[in-house]
Amino acid sequence: PAPAPAPAATQPRHAGLRVIAVYEIIKTACLLLVAMAAFHLDHQQSFEQLVHWLEHLSLTDSNGLRWKLVGLLQDFGPSRFVAVGAVALGYAVLFGIEGIGLWLGKYWAEWFTVIATGSLIPLELYETLHRFGWLKLATLVGNVAIVVYLVRIALQTRAARRASRPHTS
Structure with a gap:
């Protein structure tokens, strides 16, 4: 015998929790990428390559924005990316716990x-x-x-x- 379908009142709740869980997991994945990039940029050579790439990138109508970004990165320096990576990793763990817990109901x-x-x-x-x-x-x-x-x-x-x-x- 097939199991009885869930009551209609619980289906929207379950679907809503699943949507929020997916949103939390997407945020987790994005923050993990940010953390990986930040930990990679803490190396002087990688940081200098990024700045060099931005300096030589030809973007029409966005030169002002590009130079502001280059200046911001140079002011920030490679050593601070470890802190950015740690914070991103911490939030990724938090959002991951939320997402998995909600997915599991x-x-x-x-x-x-x-x-x-x-x-x-x-x-x-x-x-x-x-x-x-x-x-x-x-x-x-x-x-x-x-x-x-x-x-x-x-x-x-x-x-x-x-x-x-x-x-x-």
């Missing part, structure tokens, strides 16, 4: 993601108001939506668990 992952994502919202709000950008606004709105959604799901899950427990006197 773990209750703790819902609250873990709420706390981690919610803790960054004040900074995102400040950054969006201070230096407005459409991508910053979209990120802020998306993260607020994720937090609200996960809080609602986590509270429903808790209420459903309480309701399903046998009452003991």
Whole structure:
């Protein structure tokens, strides 16, 4: 006999958690790439090759931006890329834990993601108001939506668990 399909009320919840989990895993993969690049750029030779490549790159209508980037990289220096790599790696681990936990449907992952994502919202709000950008606004709105959604799901899950427990006197 085939297993009974899940109730309709749990399917959207499961799908929503899966979408958020995929988003967290994509962020993890991107941050791992940033960390690998940063750890690679901490070597003087690799750093100098990047600066040389940028200096000789011919980009129409973007010379000002290119020279600003070259200047920024030279001011930054190769030694600071280790710190950038470490921070990126730390966030990759955090987002990876969130994504895997949500994918597996773990209750703790819902609250873990709420706390981690919610803790960054004040900074995102400040950054969006201070230096407005459409991508910053979209990120802020998306993260607020994720937090609200996960809080609602986590509270429903808790209420459903309480309701399903046998009452003991």
